[in-house]
Amino acid sequence: MTDTQSAIKDRIETFVMDKIVPFEKDPRLGPHGPTDEMRRELNALARAAGFFAPHVPQKWGGMGYDHVTMAVAFEAAGLSPLGPIALHCAAPDEGNMNLLDKVATDRQNQRWLKPLAAGDIRSCFCMTEPGGSGADPTGLLTTAQYDGDDFILNGRKWLITGARGAGFTIIFANVPESAGKPAGATMFLADMSTPGISVARDIDTMDNSFTGGHGEVALKDVRIPKEDVLGKVGEGFRYVQVRLAPARLTHCMRWLGGARRAHNIATDYARTRQAFGKPIGQHEGVGFMLADNEIDLQQSRLMIWWAASLLDRGENARHESSMVKTAVSEALFRVADRCVQILGGLGITRDTIVEQIFCETRAFRIYDGPSEVHRWAIARRILKPDNRGLPR
Numbered sequence: 022m023t024d025t026q027s028a029i030k031d032r033i034e035t036f037v038m039d040k041i042v043p044f045e046k047d048p049r050l051g052p053h054g055p056t057d058e059m060r061r062e063l064n065a066l067a068r069a070a071g072f073f074a075p076h077v078p079q080k081w082g083g084m085g086y087d088h089v090t091m092a093v094a095f096e097a098a099g100l101s102p103l104g105p106i107a108l109h110c111a112a113p114d115e116g117n118m119n120l121l122d123k124v125a126t127d128r129q130n131q132r133w134l135k136p137l138a139a140g141d142i143r144s145c146f147c148m149t150e151p152g153g154s155g156a157d158p159t160g161l162l163t164t165a166q167y168d169g170d171d172f173i174l175n176g177r178k179w180l181i182t183g184a185r186g187a188g189f190t191i192i193f194a195n196v197p198e199s200a201g202k203p204a205g206a207t208m209f210l211a212d213m214s215t216p217g218i219s220v221a222r223d224i225d226t227m228d229n230s231f232t233g234g235h236g237e238v239a240l241k242d243v244r245i246p247k248e249d250v251l252g253k254v255g256e257g258f259r260y261v262q263v264r265l266a267p268a269r270l271t272h273c274m275r276w277l278g279g280a281r282r283a284h285n286i287a288t289d290y291a292r293t294r295q296a297f298g299k300p301i302g303q304h305e306g307v308g309f310m311l312a313d314n315e316i317d318l319q320q321s322r323l324m325i326w327w328a329a330s331l332l333d334r335g336e337n338a339r340h341e342s343s344m345v346k347t348a349v350s351e352a353l354f355r356v357a358d359r360c361v362q363i364l365g366g367l368g369i370t371r372d373t374i375v376e377q378i379f380c381e382t383r384a385f386r387i388y389d390g391p392s393e394v395h396r397w398a399i400a401r402r403i404l405k406p407d408n409r410g411l412p413r
């Protein structure tokens with residue numbers, strides 16, 4: 022860490038612990054995440070503290086951090102599940118901002134990225150489908166049929182984070198072959214108020230940190246003009262990688278902070294809670310769990326920084342970000358699980374944040390690619406005849 026990064030870390034950690042953690046008991050934080058009113062209040066605090074949108078390029082009003090500095094800032098923000106919401110670097114907005122900045126036209130960015138970067142609106146990313154696109158996105162069922170200069174979209178998406186209350190969405194749909202026109206998986210931009218888009222239900226899930234929760238989105242004869250195609254028709258899978266490789270890493274950064282907080286709480290408990298004549302941390306069974314936590318946390322941090330530095334060098338780090346996502350999501354879940362165990366009955370109550378971190382890190386092993394899919398993809402690359410020694 023440079024001196025600047027170290028100062029950023031200290032300032033964000035102090036801000037999150039002093040100003041944001043008290044909101045964890047706010048009644049506006051429900052089973053589907055914080056309300057938008059609460060999000061705006063948290064955003065205002067982060068803005069006042071000088072830490073709003075650290076990842077957003079300066080031309081869009083952000084702080085323009087590189088990936089390694091983001092790793093430091095996001096870990097500090099992640100000490101509370103509400104920290105990334107306050108700093109406006111939570112999923113899915115953070116990944117969507119990155120994708121728009123890289124792929125969208127200037128007109129599209131003025132319309133969608135500008136208000137999103139300012140925190141005036143939220144967004145969602147509609148890719149996963151019940152029975153269709155999932156771990157294997159090629160199972161895409163949603164269609165976008167040509168209709169003159171427009172496309173007509175039909176389909177159903179689910180597990181869509183932040184759908185309820187989002188201002189706009191990025192929709193992943195298949196353009197079928199038609200009279201030799203460009204076809205294939207394509208991304209579309211649309212306001213959530215577009216006729217035919219509706220949130221059919223709010224899904225009850227084991228996690229609750231994301232504003233708007235997770236929704237099921239119905240797409241019924243949604244008319245989208247061709248100028249609202251994101252990038253090019255048929256290039257959707259390429260843009261999925263543009264979005265997901267960095268987005269998986271930023272999830273790792275944020276949940277590393279959450280797991281560290283859980284570890285701090287478990288450590289305090291292990292220092293003070295007495296059992297069989299001494300603090301429980303002095304029983305080897307508990308002490309070793311704390312030691313394994315430290316090992317998992319530091320290995321996770323170093324892997325994140327390594328892949329972040331590759332992104333900063335302009336590499337796509339696809340292979341590496343798969344390795345990091347798999348290793349870190351599993352390591353952080355182990356940390357959270359040990360923390361629950363160390364806290365005993367207290368660990369499964371909502372009296373501490375540890376229970377939530379446990380649920381969040383469990384879900385993290387599934388989204389942005391389940392561990393098995395990453396291992397499978399890593400193995401495929403290793404076995405390629407032209408592989409000359411990945412990773413770097």
Ligand SMILES: Cc1cc2nc3c(=O)[nH]c(=O)nc-3n(C[C@H](O)[C@H](O)[C@H](O)COP(=O)(O)OP(=O)(O)OC[C@H]3O[C@@H](n4cnc5c(N)ncnc54)[C@H](O)[C@@H]3O)c2cc1C
Pocket residue numbers: 113145146147148149154155156157179180181182183228235384387388389390391393394397
């Ligand atoms: C909290 C949360 C938030 C989410 N937010 C969004 C969102 O905002 N937008 C969005 O579009 N989606 C979102 N998702 C969906 C997420 O991307 C999918 O759940 C994920 O891609 C897996 O797809 P699936 O659920 O359909 O599982 P399936 O495709 O049914 O896979 C089930 C299991 O099969 C196994 N499997 C699959 N392929 C292989 C393989 N090659 N080798 C070995 N095992 C394999 C894995 O164990 C996998 O977990 C979210 C999910 C969660 C849990």
